[in-house]
Amino acid sequence: MAASVRVGMVSLGCPKNLVDSELMLGDLARHHYEITADPAEAEVLIVNTCGFIDSARRESVDTILEMAEYKKKGSCRRLLVTGCLVQGYAEQLRAELPEVDAFLGSADYPGIARVVRGLLGRKEIEEPLLKVGNPAWLYDSASPRLLSTPPHMAYLKVAEGCDHACTFCAIPKLRGRMRSRPVEDILAEARSLAGRGVREINVISQDTSEYGRDLYGRPRLDALLEALDTVQGPRWIRLHYLYPAFLNDRVLAALARGRRLAKYVDLPLQHADDAMLKAMRRPGGYRANLELLERLRDRVPGAALRSSFIVGFPGETEERFETLLKFIRESQLDRVGVFAYSQEALTPSGSLPDQIPERVKESRRRRAMAVAAEVSARRLKGRVGETLEVMAERPSRDADAAVVDSVEHGSLAPRRVAPTIRRSAGDLWVGRTEWDAPDIDGRVYFTPAPGAAPSPGDFVRVRIERSTEHDLVGRVV
Ligand code: SF4
Known part of the structure; x- marks a missing residue:
């Protein structure tokens, strides 16, 4: 029955969500559904949503409404919504989006082909399906996965969820507790990606530094790096989303030694002012974070350092913001991302006093990006002639x-x-x-x-x- 059914997917949000989308497509393809990139010809449409911040939620809802139009036009028979937005706001969505036939939480998509078959088998959907459990599932190397990235690069999710309690972040609520995949299983997937011609593997999770703590009793990123470095084929294996703790000498030595490990450190620091970091419940402080970056430069020579920061967190005075600007100048980071704080009901900081007006947040974001651009321009100029x-x-x-x-x-x-x-x-x-x-x-x-x-x-x-x-x-x- 499934042989002729065409399914379309819209994946929103971060690369971690993209991997989930690829796993859903893998399950559907294995069950002989035909995958189409054209929503107009799809009989089943799936929107894998992001619910991280307000703008992402708006984009998710707009996309759902846009896809719902294809039901009116006749080609689409079933519309499914999955991912973080459902995890955080399922009941609200069900009440406000009667066009949707099924809502699945951020870890409730395994067996999606079966869910689709069930929905198609029903003449009418009187009551939408709602499946939102405690996020606990994580895929393994045997899970079918259809890559959607260009053939030479792929993401590799080594863990899911997060055990930290950063006050601005809803991820632990939306994605659950941290759960890591065993080293051998990750290695098996890395080899399979290499066999498919992938030249660059991007290692992702919510907190890559702490990889393995739940499985092995302590973080084992060092062991994972050593294992990944043995995979023949990829030229670059790149780490994302390191947490500024647990970057011990073993990890840095493995990173420095690795022949395939990209000399690249992606370390979101979020702020630089001591009081702001404390309010965010982040480790480190101005001095400690500068020293950490120095240590990284020293132990992993030639590594590019990337970080990201949030401006306009509640209580961020002009003086505290200036401290961040000073840090960006002093740290000489190669790459910087700056985001305006988003007040979120699901987070502890959402109810803090001293919220900052939107126009101030946006102006600070631009000012911080301008300083980061000056630093970047100067550093890149040094590459001319190489x-x-x-x-x-x-x-x-x-x-x-x-x-x-x-x-x-x-x-x-x-x-x-x-x-x-x-x-x-x-x-x-x-x-x-x-x-x-x-x-x-x-x-x-x-x-x-x-x-x-x-x-x-x-x-x-x-x-x-x-x-x-x-x-x-x-x-x-
Ligand atoms: S470490 Fe990252 S994902 Fe975890 S709570 Fe903090 S910001 Fe969110």
Whole structure:
């Protein structure tokens, strides 16, 4: 029966959610559903939502309503909504979105093919299905998964959930307690990804530093790194979302030694002012965090350091915000993301006094990004004249376009490309170095050698001729 049923999926939010979407697609494909990228021709539509902050929730609801239109137009027979938004707001959604036939929580999607079959088997859905349990499930290497990223890169989720209590964050409520996959199982999936031609594996979880504590009684990121470094095939294995604790010498030594481990550290610090960090229930302080970054530079030579910060947290005075600006200047981070605080009912900080007006938050976000851009521009200028290894990703879609979109934590942050790098479309490629993660960091715009256009995923050597605030420009040598 399922052989001719077409299913479409919209995946919103972070790469962790994307992996969930790929697992749902894998289960559906295994049960002979046909996957389509065109919602107009889908008979079943699934929206895998994000519920992290207000803007993400709005985007999720807008997308559900947009997909519900396809039910009215006739092609879509069943609409399912999954993910974090359902986990946090199931009852509200059920009351307000009668178009939806099933709501599944953030870990309630295993066996989705069976759920779809059940829904299609019913003549009418009088009461939508609601399945929202305590998030406890995590996939393994035997779970079918359909990759949706470009063939040369993939995400690898090593753990799910979080045991921290950062006051601004709803993740522990939406994703449950931390649960790690065994090293051997992760290794099996990494090998399978390598066998599918993946050249860059991006290791993700909510808190990668603490990987393994729930399974082994203590964090075992060091053991995981050593195991992953043995996987033949990928050139870069990149770590995301490290927590500024548990980065012990064993982890740093493994990172420094690893031949395939990208020299890249993604360490969200969230703020730099001692009082703000305390209010956020984050570890460290101004001095301690600077020292941590110094230690990382010392132990993992040549590593690019990325961090992200929240501005406009309740009680953030102008003086405390200035402390953050000072930290961004002093720490000389290679890459910085800045987000405006979002007041959330599901979080402890949602009910704190001294909330900051939206326009102040936005103005601080811009000011902090401007300081980070100055630092980045200066650091990138130092690369001019070097020859770097670059992974080719794609021809530049429109090299004359003035705006390139960069996705930051699920929200679009338009970024201007300096006029100096505009060239006619067609002769320019976009790639990344080991120091740039997909979607969130900078790019290398390069001119291929005459008559030798690369394929996506190829590695080329690019001599850097120019730099902008966030990107490098050069040509293949
Ligand atoms: S460590 Fe990250 S995911 Fe966990 S509560 Fe803090 S911000 Fe949220």
